[in-house]
Amino acid sequence: MQKGLIPMNDFQRFQDKSREAASLVNESETALVVAHIDADGISAAAIASAALERAGKSHDVVFVKKMDDEAVELINSSSAELVWVVDLGSGYVSRFKHPSVLISDHHVPEKDEHGSPVQVDNVLHVNPNLYHLDGGQEISGAGVTYMVAREMDPANMDLSYLAVVGAAGDFQDSSTGRFMGCNRAILQDAEAMGLVQVDEDLRLFGRETRPLVQFLQFASDTPLPGLSNNNTGCHRFLDDLGVDLKRQGRWRCWNDLDEDERERVRQAIAHLLSSQGLDPGVLFGETYTLPTQPRGSELRDAKEFATLLNSCGRYDDAPIGLRICLGDAQAVREARDNRSEHKKQLSMALSMVRDNNMIKERGWVQFFHAGGEVRETIVGITAGMLLGSNGVRRDIPMIAFAHTDDGEVKVSARADRSLVDRGLDLSAAMRVASELVGGYGGGHNIAAGATIPLGKEEEFLDIVEDIVSAQLI
Ligand SMILES: [Mn+2]
Numbered sequence: 001m002q003k004g005l006i007p008m009n010d011f012q013r014f015q016d017k018s019r020e021a022a023s024l025v026n027e028s029e030t031a032l033v034v035a036h037i038d039a040d041g042i043s044a045a046a047i048a049s050a051a052l053e054r055a056g057k058s059h060d061v062v063f064v065k066k067m068d069d070e071a072v073e074l075i076n077s078s079s080a081e082l083v084w085v086v087d088l089g090s091g092y093v094s095r096f097k098h099p100s101v102l103i104s105d106h107h108v109p110e111k112d113e114h115g116s117p118v119q120v121d122n123v124l125h126v127n128p129n130l131y132h133l134d135g136g137q138e139i140s141g142a143g144v145t146y147m148v149a150r151e152m153d154p155a156n157m158d159l160s161y162l163a164v165v166g167a168a169g170d171f172q173d174s175s176t177g178r179f180m181g182c183n184r185a186i187l188q189d190a191e192a193m194g195l196v197q198v199d200e201d202l203r204l205f206g207r208e209t210r211p212l213v214q215f216l217q218f219a220s221d222t223p224l225p226g227l228s229n230n231n232t233g234c235h236r237f238l239d240d241l242g243v244d245l246k247r248q249g250r251w252r253c254w255n256d257l258d259e260d261e262r263e264r265v266r267q268a269i270a271h272l273l274s275s276q277g278l279d280p281g282v283l284f285g286e287t288y289t290l291p292t293q294p295r296g297s298e299l300r301d302a303k304e305f306a307t308l309l310n311s312c313g314r315y316d317d318a319p320i321g322l323r324i325c326l327g328d329a330q331a332v333r334e335a336r337d338n339r340s341e342h343k344k345q346l347s348m349a350l351s352m353v354r355d356n357n358m359i360k361e362r363g364w365v366q367f368f369h370a371g372g373e374v375r376e377t378i379v380g381i382t383a384g385m386l387l388g389s390n391g392v393r394r395d396i397p398m399i400a401f402a403h404t405d406d407g408e409v410k411v412s413a414r415a416d417r418s419l420v421d422r423g424l425d426l427s428a429a430m431r432v433a434s435e436l437v438g439g440y441g442g443g444h445n446i447a448a449g450a451t452i453p454l455g456k457e458e459e460f461l462d463i464v465e466d467i468v469s470a471q472l473i
Contacts, residue, residue: 022151037313039169046325087141106135138181142166169306177285211251380412
C-alpha cells in the first residue's frame with residue numbers, strides 16, 4: 001500500500017495494529033460480525049464476511065442501529081469465539097465483556113477520566129483516530145475493516161472497492177471533491193485491481209441512473225442558477241447545448257453522453273456559476289466508477305451504490321444490502337423497491353417540515369421536532385438536506401428530534417463544514433448534552449446523534465447551545 005500524504009509512522013502503527021487484528025481473526029474458528037446499518041456499516045460487514053468465508057471461518061452477521069444495551073448484551077453473550085464489531089463500537093470499549101472482541105471502526109474512541117483512550121485486554125481496537133489519522137475524512141469503517149482483511153490475506157485486495165463505497169457512503173470525499181489519506185491508499189488498491197476507475201468530472205448525484213434533466217434539476221447541494229428545481233430551465237439548457245435527452249426511445253443519463261457532450265455541459269455549468277459570482281470548484285472533482293458492474297446500474301457508481309445500501313439500512317433491510325455487496329443480483333431488485341419507498345418518505349418528510357414552518361431558530365442552533373411523523377432512521381438525512389436549502393440557515397447547526405418506537409427521542413445533529421473548521425464538534429455536544437439528561441450519544445464533528453428520554457428536549461437544547469457557543473467562540 002502506498003503511503004500518499006500520510007505521516008509514515010502513524011500509518012505504520014495503524015497497519016501494525018491491523019496485522020495484529022488479522023492474526024486474531026485467523027486464529028479464531030467462529031465469529032459473529034456486528035455492523036452498523038448504514039452504507040459504510042453494510043460495506044464493512046460484507047468485507048468482514050467475505051474475508052471470514054474465504055478463511056473458512058463459520059460466522060454470522062448481525063446489524064444494529066446503534067450500540068445500545070441490547071447490542072452490548074448481544075456481543076457479551078455471543079457463543080462465537082470472536083466478535084468482530086465493524087463501523088461502530090469505538091465509543092463503548094469498556095462495556096464489552098466478551099472474552100475476544102475486535103473493533104474495526106473510525107468513530108471517536110471512548111476516553112477514560114484522564115482523557116486517554118480506554119484500553120482493555122479483551123478488546124483489540126483498530127481505529128485511525130488512535131494514530132492521529134482523521135476518522136472523519138481519511139478512512140471509513142469499511143476502510144478500517146478492509147485494512148484488517150487485507151492483512152489476513154492479500155487476495156482480499158479485491159474487496160477494496162467495497163471500502164471505497166463505504167467511504168463514499170460516509171461522504172468522506174465531499175469537502176475536497178476527492179478521497180484523501182488512507183482512503184487514497186485503498187483507492188489505489190482498487191484502481192490497481194481494475195475495480196474502480198477514477199475520473200475528473202462533474203460531481204452530481206445520479207450519473208449512472210438519472211435521466212439528464214433530473215440529474216441537473218435535483219442533484220446538487222449547491223444551487224445551480226436557473227437549473228435547480230427548474231425542469232423547463234434544464235430542458236432549455238441541454239437543448240441549447242445540442243445534447244439529446246433521449247436516444248432510441250430511452251432517456252439518456254450522464255454516463256451515456258460522449259466526452260464531447262460532457263465537456264460542453266461542464267463548461268456551460270462552470271460559466272453559469274462564475275457569471276453569478278459562485279465558485280464552480282465545488283461541483284467538480286473525482287468520480288468513482290465501478291467498471292465491472294453493468295452499465296445503467298446504480299452499482300456502477302460508488303455514490304449511487306452507497307445510496308442504495310443506505311436505503312436498505314433505513315428500511316430495516318441491511319441484510320439485502322449485504323447480499324448486494326456479495327454479488328447477489330436478485331437482492332439489487334429487492335433493494336430498488338426499498339429505494340423508491342425511501343425517496344417517497346424523504347420528500348414527504350422534507351415538505352412536512354417546510355410546509356408547516358417547523359424549523360425554530362435559537363441563538364446558536366436551529367431545530368425541528370418531527371414527533372412520530374418522520375421515521376427515526378431518516379430524520380438525520382432530512383436535517384442534513386434542509387440545512388442551507390432555500391430559506392434555511394447554514395451558519396448554525398440543525399438539530400432534529402423524532403420519537404422512536406421505544407418511547408424515547410432520537411436526536412440528529414448536522415452542520416456545515418465551515419462550522420467544524422471554526423471548532424464545532426457535534427459529537428462532543430451530543431454526547432455530553434445527552435448524558436446530562438439521562439441519554440447517550442456521539443458520532444462525528446459534522447454529524448452526530450443521540451437518544452434522550454421523552455420530555456427532555458428543551459433541557460437538552462439549552463445544554464447543546466451552551467456547548468456549541470463555547471466551541472464556536
Ligand atoms: Mn461509518
